Amino acid sequence: EIVLTQSPGTLSLSPGERATLSCRASQNVTGDSLAWYQQNPGQAPRLLMYGASKRATGVPDRFSGGGSGTDFTLTINRLEPADFVVYYCQQYGSSSFTFGPGTRVDIK
Amino acid sequence: QVQLVQSGAVVKKPGASVKLSCKASGYAFTHHYMHWVRQAPGQGLEWMGIINPSGGSTFYAQTLQDRVTMTRDTSTTSVYLELTSLKSEDTAVYFCARASSRGWPNDPFDVWGQGTMLVVSS
Numbered sequence: 001e002i003v004l005t006q007s008p009g010t011l012s013l014s015p016g017e018r019a020t021l022s023c024r025a026s027q028n029v030t031g032d033s034l035a036w037y038q039q040n041p042g043q044a045p046r047l048l049m050y051g052a053s054k055r056a057t058g059v060p061d062r063f064s065g066g067g068s069g070t071d072f073t074l075t076i077n078r079l080e081p082a083d084f085v086v087y088y089c090q091q092y093g094s095s096s097f098t099f100g101p102g103t104r105v106d107i108k
Numbered sequence: 109q110v111q112l113v114q115s116g117a118v119v120k121k122p123g124a125s126v127k128l129s130c131k132a133s134g135y136a137f138t139h140h141y142m143h144w145v146r147q148a149p150g151q152g153l154e155w156m157g158i159i160n161p162s163g164g165s166t167f168y169a170q171t172l173q174d175r176v177t178m179t180r181d182t183s184t185t186s187v188y189l190e191l192t193s194l195k196s197e198d199t200a201v202y203f204c205a206r207a208s209s210r211g212w213p214n215d216p217f218d219v220w221g222q223g224t225m226l227v228v229s230s
Contacts, residue, residue, distance in 0.1 A: 001170070030214075033214060035216035035217075037153075037217075044203055044205075044220035044221065044222060044223055045153065045203075045205075045217075045220060046220075047208075047216055047217060047218050050208070050215075050216040056216075056218065088152065088153055090153075090155075090216070090217075092214050092215060092216055092217075093214055094214075095167060096155065096169060096170070097143065097155040097158070098155060099145075099152060099153040099154070099155060100152070101152045102152045102153075
């Protein structure tokens with residue numbers, strides 16, 4: 001099973017700043033099958049990015065993803081108040097669809 | 109519109125079993141694989157397994173495969189999650205989620221149900 005590690009656990013930033021979230025896999029993620037989800041408190045996760053760098057429908061271009069193999073990043077430019085929530089990475093290239101532990105983006 | 113609507117919150121005693129439902133609408137039910145994901149209070153997301161609504165084949169997370177069964181009913185466009193021998197550690201919100209591409213299991217989850225809270229307590 002592929003284990004995903006996210007860092008940092010919590011990121012404290014101010015509105016307008018840039019957030020860079022990291023996701024590292026214990027082994028190569030097949031076909032860069034890496035997704036990012038955003039989760040608001042009490043709600044289901046929302047798909048943000050897939051294929052490491054493709055934005056899901058309706059996701060603003062302030063969000064971008066990159067990386068390949070075992071190292072991936074999610075970048076959020078010009079943070080807005082609604083962005084201060086939790087983000088999870090997920091690999092979907094193997095038979096077990098594992099999630100990372102999450103990164104919380106807090107208002108400094 | 110495409111949506112997944114899940115059954116309501118439930119409380120069970122340790123050792124009991126539970127069956128949760130997820131009704132799909134707004135798309136061709138048999139065209140998209142469906143997953144179950146759970147989230148314990150204050151914790152992260154745990155993938156539980158996948159079902160092919162077309163043929164009913166399943167694949168479960170190794171940690172749960174002895175206690176979990178996923179089924180589907182094409183007549184009601186619903187998928188079901190049954191979890192047996194419940195423990196307090198099974199207390200969580202359970203989500204169903206759809207794989208985004210037609211006929212392909214290895215895809216991101218583009219539509220999610222609202223979640224069902226399961227509390228296991230004596």
